Amino acid sequence: MTEPGMNRKTFLKQCGLSAAAATCSLGLAAVFHNRRPVPEPEEAVSVGSFLVPGTERLMAVVQGTDHSVLVRAAVEAIGGIKRFVNPGDRVLLKPNCAFDRPPHLGATTSPAVMGALTALCVEAGARVRVTDNPINDPEGCFIKSGLTEAVNRNGGDIWLPSPGLFRTTRTGTLCMTEWEALYEPLAWATRVIGVPTVKTHNLCGATLGLKNWYGLLGGPRNRLHQSIHEAIADLGQFIRPTLTVLDGTRLLIRNGPTGGSPSDVMPGHTVIVGTDPVAVDAWGATLLGLSPGDLAYIGLAESIGLGRADPDQLSLFRRIEAGS
Amino acid sequence: MKNLRRIYQVFFVLLFVVLTWLTAQGRLKGYTVTLFLDASPLNGLGTILADGNLAHTMWIGFGLLALTAVIGRFFCGWICPLGSLLDAASWMMRPFRARDRIRDNAYHHAQAIKYGILLALLLAAAGGVMLVGWLDPMALLTRSAAALMSPGLRGAWPVLLVLAAVLLLNIIRPRFWCRYLCPLGALYGVVARLSPGAIVRRDPTCSACPTCNRACPAASSPDTGTRTAECFLCWNCIDDCPNQSLRYEIPSSRGFRRDGIGINRRGFVAATIGGLAIWTMFRADGLRGYPMRIRPPGSLPEDAFLDRCITCGACMKVCPTHVLRPSLSESGAAGLWTPVLDMANGYCELNCTLCSQVCPTGAIERITIARKRGREDGEPIKIGTAFVDRNRCLPWSFGRACLVCQEVCPVSPKAIETVMEPGSAIGKPVVDPSLCIGCGLCQHECPVPELAAIRITSDGESRHGGGFYLQTPDRRAATS
Secondary structure (H helix, E strand, C coil): CCCCCCCHHHHHHHHHHHHHHHHHHHHHHHHHECCCCCCCCCCCECCCECCCCCCCCEEEEEECCCHHHHHHHHHHHCCCHHHCCCCCCEEEEEECCCCCCCHHHCCCCCHHHHHHHHHHHHHCCCEEEECCCCCCCHHHHHHHCCHHHHHHHCCCEECCCCHHHEEEEECCCCCCCEEEEEHHHHHHCCEEEEECEEEEECCCEEECCCHHHHHHECCCHHHHHHHHHHHHHHHHHHCECCEEEEEEEEEECCCCCCCCCHHHEEEEEEEEEECCHHHHHHHHHHHCCCCHHHCHHHHHHHHCCCCCCCHHHCCEEEEEECCC | CHHHHHHHHHHHHHHHHHHHHHCCCCCCCCCCCCHHHHCCHHHHHHHHHHHCCECCCCCHHHHHHHHHHHHCCHHHHHCCHHHHHHHHHHHHHCCCCHHHHHHHCCCCHHHHHHHHHHHHHHHHHHCCCCCHHHHCHHHHHHHHHHHHHCCCCCCCHHHHHHHHHHHHHHHCCCCHHHHHHCHHHHHHHHHHCCCCCEEEECHHHCCCCCHHHHCCCCCCCHHHCCCCCCCCCCCHHHHHCCCCCEEEECCCCCCCCCCCCCCCHHHHHHHHHHHHHHHHHHHCCCCCCCCCCCCCCCECCHHHHHHHCCCCCHHHHHCCCCCEEECCCCCCHHHCCCEEECCCCCCCCCCCCHHHHHCCCCCECCCCHHHHHCCCCCCCCCCCEEEECCCCCHHHHHCCCCCHHHHHCCCCCCCEEEEECCCCCCEEEEECCCCCCCCCHHHHHCCCCCCCCEEEECCCCHHHCCCCCCCCCCHHHHHC
16 A cells, blocks of 8 residues: 655656646636626528529419429419529428328318429429428428328428527518528528418418418417517518419318318319519419408518519419319 | 634634625625635536636636645635534534544545545536536535525525535534535545645654544544545644654655545446436426526526526525525426525515626626616516416406505506506506516515415516517507
């Protein structure tokens, strides 16, 4: 047990250790002293416009019972997919996948439309990813709505939301200036296409294209219902998509936005494709028997310059019957 | 020399009492009343690991730690007021006979447990579960003093129970806490091993009597070569030795050994697993959003707050209305004993920021009255929102005139409005959440006993960026 006493070497070693420990202790204090008086709030990021220049005011409304051809026909009518998607583009599709419901209940975008649109973008040479931040469990929503299958079969991928994908984002001017948003997929994408469906909504009358961006928000978004029309108009400032593809193949006409019974659903046989989100929603409202004036957010969106409700003002507006 | 040490011990105990006495409205005049909390580098290391920050005057502990690396673990023998209290308690609780004292003060390998506790606490803190304040002796003592000096402070009894346990452990061994458990002593001990100086026994003169062991409070076995990690440098052995065989010096003679801290590889692994277990357990706690968790004004956002709060209770001691009390379940397991407002005790005084002045770690940020009231820039600091319970409210439920809440509401314009319903002469209170700052005066003064008819919850607290309602730029203009 007993060691020899200290010689010069062990003495110096001991002094060195002691000095090092003392220096470390004082150094720690110096380095960390009041280093972070208060945690800095995260700097908000912005989402740029995904609109292809020169395509500002286009819209096509296509009707037909073969739903698989409607998307292609509508996109052809405003110049074809190559006008909007280039080879090598990274396309983010944002369907309405808010609820854990089978497709025939009309609470989510139909697999037929999503599949056709995915195929169209893949054909154009793009990489396709699909995301949404639903009310119910995200994975369950994508599987049970049939969207996982429809997207994967046509060469696209589902990108499920996770906490690390959200950032504080500049979202608007009317009622939400900054909000937690599903930012990373938007940062990844070079093109963004909204693929909403047509539903009645208990609070704001109808949920169409602009309201669909709600699904990119995180945070306490249940507060937004207190100023729902201002919030929807803000969503139009938050993101300007390349295209909006409004799935009106079937319409949820009552008990929206969740539905739950086949009797809540009516056939619509319509797909609307446009670059002006206000015009698409104004026309979409008519599918539910509403006029654009019934939806307060449409007027608000017009007043802050997001688009024009009157489709006759559009440079290319077509109504087409497709298929049989 | 040991008498000099006793004078120091008495001085520091008295200093602790004076500083605690000064921690009160009317006496707090810019003194650093948290000196003892600052003197614990364990608290500092905890906040550095959990939050990357060392606030205010907490560098003092690192100065003492550096000094410890040079001369040894003097803090425990000379400064620590808890250690001095335990010396007194040991004197009362243990036998006097020399034979018993020698047995009492023999080194025991279980004294290594404290190093395991230290490692587990620091690992958990590095993972963001900051619990060092529960066992830091300075925090423990300050918290106990706050609990003792604020009579009727609800939720304070478990704090005192711990103090009682620490004192009563002396029945088993003198200074049981310091020898076996204290993580601050462990930290000082680890560093003290590196000091060149130590208490050394010189063989030629030693008669191998056990006198030196008899009075060793640290059980550091001076008879066989002092364990420098354990030794308090109390000087008892040096003064007691009949042959003057013991000395504090830089060892140069035979018969000195530099022991390890007595923790082996298995102990090290066990402590690591313990730290991970603590981390896992408290991360799994899902109660962080509990609405009764109302924090003092100036508190950091909850995660950062928990990273810094050492549960010392200085804020509770200084609070003039005693509204602050140690949390039991309000802020989850990891938030045990962190300060919460309990409006049954008091309310948050409008023109008072004392709690923020005494917080040693910056868990409660230093704020001015102007900042609290929203007079510098931006809005006043909001710690919660009042909700009227219309089922218990006298005007709403029984048609009786009251409006005490509206009368005492201290903000201008008042956050409680009176509504007169058609056909009724009785005014009824309605809260405007955009004006309410959550001070709780209304709840404290509400005449409905026990469960007041107007109550604060933490909803809308500004440290988390606002409320349950959608904030619009013109909302204050719209309500006035």
